[in-house]
Every structure is written in structure tokens, then in C-alpha cells.
Amino acid sequence: MFNFKPNPIKTTENILNVHSIESFGTHDGPGIRMIVFLQGCKLKCLYCHNPDSIDTSGGQEYHIEDLVQKAIKMKAYFGKKGGVTVSGGEPLLQAKALIPFFKRLKEEGIHTNIDTNGRILNHFSTELLDDYADLIMLDIKHMTEEGYIALTGKPNKQIAFNLAKHREDSGKNMWLRYVLIPELTDSPDLLHALGNHFKDYKSIEKIEIQPYHKLGIHKWEALGWDYELKDARENTDEELQKASDILSRYFKKVKLN
Structure with a gap:
């Protein structure tokens, strides 16, 4: 007799809308990782290097179990530190479907990580963060409301800080990320404000400084969008070191990516 195993029934609860998948990533969490970039974002950051991931109607549907099986095949490469990072x-935005995905990964003993801008704090996202995310990497856009709006196109930077406070209260691990843009986010006042805001957080293992680059310009042009930071320059080594020195006063570990 044939051993026939039917495909799992697709529902919105077990489908993720995926932009792309990267194997053997080393810059999106600890160790070697499978990175699942999800489709859709409510922000339109001026420096976004994946602008084609912003449109919520794009992407490709993946069944959760198919992604789990991909991760299982990579498990030998993860080692003790690696695992799966979900980014975007x-x-x-897809927290409801990420809950069963991360639950399955946890059942398989695979480390889970979320790379987020922190804009969504609701029942599904808090359940995901509290119960199934071993780590989150929170992208801090700007320390002023005016700067946040200018960079992201949306108001209310406080949502991300509320998510950070929620994570701190849960006692679970968190990394911060901060894009250092000359003349926009790199002033000493902003860096000290960032440090002072988070200096007493026990959950923060480190902060990663993301140097500014223009690697995504061609994607903006392909979409017919105007890249407003085309005249911005990249950081000098001295500027990166100065930022690192300032943040080192507040965080136990500062990493230049």
C-alpha cells in the first residue's frame, strides 16, 4: 500500500507572507541563522535597504511547517547559538501566524529571534514576545518625535519604547540596533539621550551600531521611488568610534556592524 500523507490544510493562521529567505546569516542574531524576511511594513524609512518588502500585498505565501522543515535541515549548522531570525x-504585522511558527521551532529546540521596529504592541505580539521569542532585536529609529517622523514617515516613536519596556518587564533578552546617519542620528546629544533612556535596562545584552550605507538605492530606483538620502555621506571611522565610545558609557557591549 502507498503511504499517502496529505498536505496540511492552509489557513491564515498557518501561512506567512515571505519576502525572502537567507540561509547561513551571521549578522541577524547570535551564531549562524536562517533568516526569514517577511513582507509588509507600516513604516517607510528613508534608509530602508529592502523597500520592496514594504508593500503588504507583495511576497510569497509559505506554509509554517515548510519553513520549520527548512530550519530543521539547517539545525546541524546552528550549533548552540544559532537558530531562526524573523525580520522584514x-x-x-504577522504576529498571529508567527506564534505557531515559533512554537514549532521551540518544540524542535531551535533558538528564535525577532528583528523588529517595535511599532506593534497588541495581544498577538505580546504573546509571541513573552512566550516564544528567545531574543528580540529592537531598531531604535530616533530619540526625538520630529526626527522619528522625518525618518520613518509615521508619528509616535513612543510605541517602540513601550515595547522595549514590555520586554524589559518580561525579563527576556533584547538587543538594540541604531542606524548612525551623519547629521541625522549621530549627534552626541542624541547618543547620550539613547544611552540615558536605556541605561537601567537589565534585559539589554548589547547595542549594535549600524553604519549608514546606500546599498538599497537601486531598489528604490527600480520601484520608481525617490531616495531622499542620496546626498548623505557614509560614516568616517572616527565618527563610528566616537559613537561607540559614547554608547559604551551606558551599555555593557557595543558592536559596530
């Missing part, structure tokens, strides 16, 4: 776009 903004992964918390």
Missing part, C-alpha cells in the same frame, strides 16, 4: 519588512 516588519514581522510583528
Whole structure:
């Protein structure tokens, strides 16, 4: 007799809308990781290097179990530190479906991580963060409301800080990420404000400084969008070191990516 195993029934609860998948990533969490970039984001950051992931109607549907099986095949490469990172776009837009995905990964002993801008704090995202995310990497856009709006196109930077406070209260691990843009986010006042805001957080393992680059310009042009930071320059080594020195006063570990 044939051993026939039917495909799992697709529902919105077990489908993720995926922009792309990267194997053997080393810059999106600890160790070697499978990175699932989800489709859709409510922000339109001026420096976004994946602008084609912003449109919520794009992407490709993946069944959760298919992604789990991909991760299982990579498990030998993960070692003790690696695992799966979900990035975007903004992964918390699909928090409801990420809950069963991360639950399955945890059942398989695979480390889970979310790279987020922190814009969504609701029942599904808090359940995901509290119960199934071993780590989150929170992208801090700007320390002023005016600067946040200018960079992201949306108001209310406080949402991300509320998510950070929620994570701190849960006692679970968190990394911060901060894009250092000359003349926009790199002033000493902003860096000290960032440090002072988070200096007493026990959950923060480190902060990663993301140097500014223009690697995504061609994607903006392909979409017919105007890249407003085309005249911005990249950081000098001295500027990166100065930022690192300032943040080192507040965080136990500062990494230049």
C-alpha cells in the first residue's frame, strides 16, 4: 500500500507572507541563522535597504511547517547559538501566524529571534514576545518625535519604547540596533539621550551600531521611488568610534556592524 500523507490544510493562521529567505546569516542574531524576511511594513524609512518588502500585498505565501522543515535541515549548522531570525519588512504585522511558527521551532529546540521596529504592541505580539521569542532585536529609529517622523514617515516613536519596556518587564533578552546617519542620528546629544533612556535596562545584552550605507538605492530606483538620502555621506571611522565610545558609557557591549 502507498503511504499517502496529505498536505496540511492552509489557513491564515498557518501561512506567512515571505519576502525572502537567507540561509547561513551571521549578522541577524547570535551564531549562524536562517533568516526569514517577511513582507509588509507600516513604516517607510528613508534608509530602508529592502523597500520592496514594504508593500503588504507583495511576497510569497509559505506554509509554517515548510519553513520549520527548512530550519530543521539547517539545525546541524546552528550549533548552540544559532537558530531562526524573523525580520522584514516588519514581522510583528504577522504576529498571529508567527506564534505557531515559533512554537514549532521551540518544540524542535531551535533558538528564535525577532528583528523588529517595535511599532506593534497588541495581544498577538505580546504573546509571541513573552512566550516564544528567545531574543528580540529592537531598531531604535530616533530619540526625538520630529526626527522619528522625518525618518520613518509615521508619528509616535513612543510605541517602540513601550515595547522595549514590555520586554524589559518580561525579563527576556533584547538587543538594540541604531542606524548612525551623519547629521541625522549621530549627534552626541542624541547618543547620550539613547544611552540615558536605556541605561537601567537589565534585559539589554548589547547595542549594535549600524553604519549608514546606500546599498538599497537601486531598489528604490527600480520601484520608481525617490531616495531622499542620496546626498548623505557614509560614516568616517572616527565618527563610528566616537559613537561607540559614547554608547559604551551606558551599555555593557557595543558592536559596530
